[in-house]
Amino acid sequence: MARLPLDRPDARDRLDRTQAHTAPSLHALLLKGCTHPSTYEPVVGVLVDMIPLLELPVIDPTQALAFPMTVVALLPYMLLHYEDANELCVRAACHIAQFTAEKSKKLENLGTVMTLYSRRTFSKESFQWTKCVVKYLWDTYSHLSLQMIAFLVEVLEKVSYLFTDILNLNDSDIIHKQT
Numbered sequence: 001m002a003r004l005p006l007d008r009p010d011a012r013d014r015l016d017r018t019q020a021h022t023a024p025s026l027h028a029l030l031l032k033g034c035t036h037p038s039t040y041e042p043v044v045g046v047l048v049d050m051i052p053l054l055e056l057p058v059i060d061p062t063q064a065l066a067f068p069m070t071v072v073a074l075l076p077y078m079l080l081h082y083e084d085a086n087e088l089c090v091r092a093a094c095h096i097a098q099f100t101a102e103k104s105k106k107l108e109n110l111g112t113v114m115t116l117y118s119r120r121t122f123s124k125e126s127f128q129w130t131k132c133v134v135k136y137l138w139d140t141y142s143h144l145s146l147q148m149i150a151f152l153v154e155v156l157e158k159v160s161y162l163f164t165d166i167l168n169l170n171d172s173d174i175i176h177k178q179t
Contacts (some may be wrong), residue, residue, distance in 0.1 A: 026050075027059050027066045031151065034073045035158045044077045050090055067103075067143040071110075072148045073095060074157060075133060078117065082126040085117065093118035110136035131175035 022050055027050070033043035060066030074092050081089045093114040100111035113132045116122040121127050138145065163173050 001022075024067075025058070025060050025062075027069070031069060031073055033152050038102065040159050041077070044074060047073055048092040048095060051092070051099055054099065056178070065147070066142065067099065068137055068144055068148065069151065071133070071137060072151055075130070076159075079130060080125055082129065085120060090118045104140065106140045113179060120174050
């Protein structure tokens with residue numbers, strides 16, 4: 001990210017001229033990195049830094065998948081650190097809240113829950129926080145539920161240390177709303 005600062009218009013123009021958007025999206029490659037134990041945590045850091053840039057075509061040519069899939073990718077990590085959120089989790093929650101405030105009124109509740117997480121003032125246990133996040137994602141992105149579930153299952157199978165937290169996520173209505 002330091003070598004190619006995508007927040008600068010000249011860097012984005014240079015990237016667009018390379019026609020990198022014809023290759024698999026950067027976001028899709030990063031999500032794949034979330035399914036490997038040795039790359040999960042480093043990829044989480046990159047995903048957090050990319051949240052403000054999710055609408056760039058090189059990140060997500062579809063302009064539809066990056067945000068909800070990023071939230072789903074970060075959710076297990078944020079749950080893992082729910083009781084003692086580290087700086088990366090707080091930054092993730094702040095970036096998600098800011099993105100939702102700028103992009104859609106429908107995501108306002110998700111932004112509120114993320115703001116509370118970032119301030120460590122969500123007064124309920126992690127299960128309730130997870131239910132809220134999943135519900136608010138569902139409200140806007142229900143058409144992507146199969147992709148979100150498939151991704152979580154893949155992470156569950158391959159990144160075993162997140163096992164407990166992902167089970168809590170699956171119990172929190174995303175599967176029940178699918179039926």
